[in-house]
Amino acid sequence: MNISKAEQRTLHVLARGGAIIVEKDNRAKIIGVNCVSREGWSLEDCTLEVFRKLRRRKLIASSGGAPYRVTLLGRVAVRPQLDNRA
16 A cells, blocks of 8 residues: 555554544534644644545544544554654
8 A cells, every 4th residue: 555654654653552633613524633642742744634545545533533543454554663753
């Protein structure tokens, strides 16, 4: 699967226990996203465009109004890395 660097970084953070918190407007349309790592750090590479690509490919999902997390398909697609700096 062809995954960009920003998508790869986002999936890596999510695979290590992070979550994507969405911001919605009055009509329940997603207008902003914030990817937070397990340690509480915010990832700047996670934009609305990256979020939409990952959701369209079913690499992330939300259930019951919870924050978005990585799916099994997303865990298989992410490249193993020692850390998130490469």
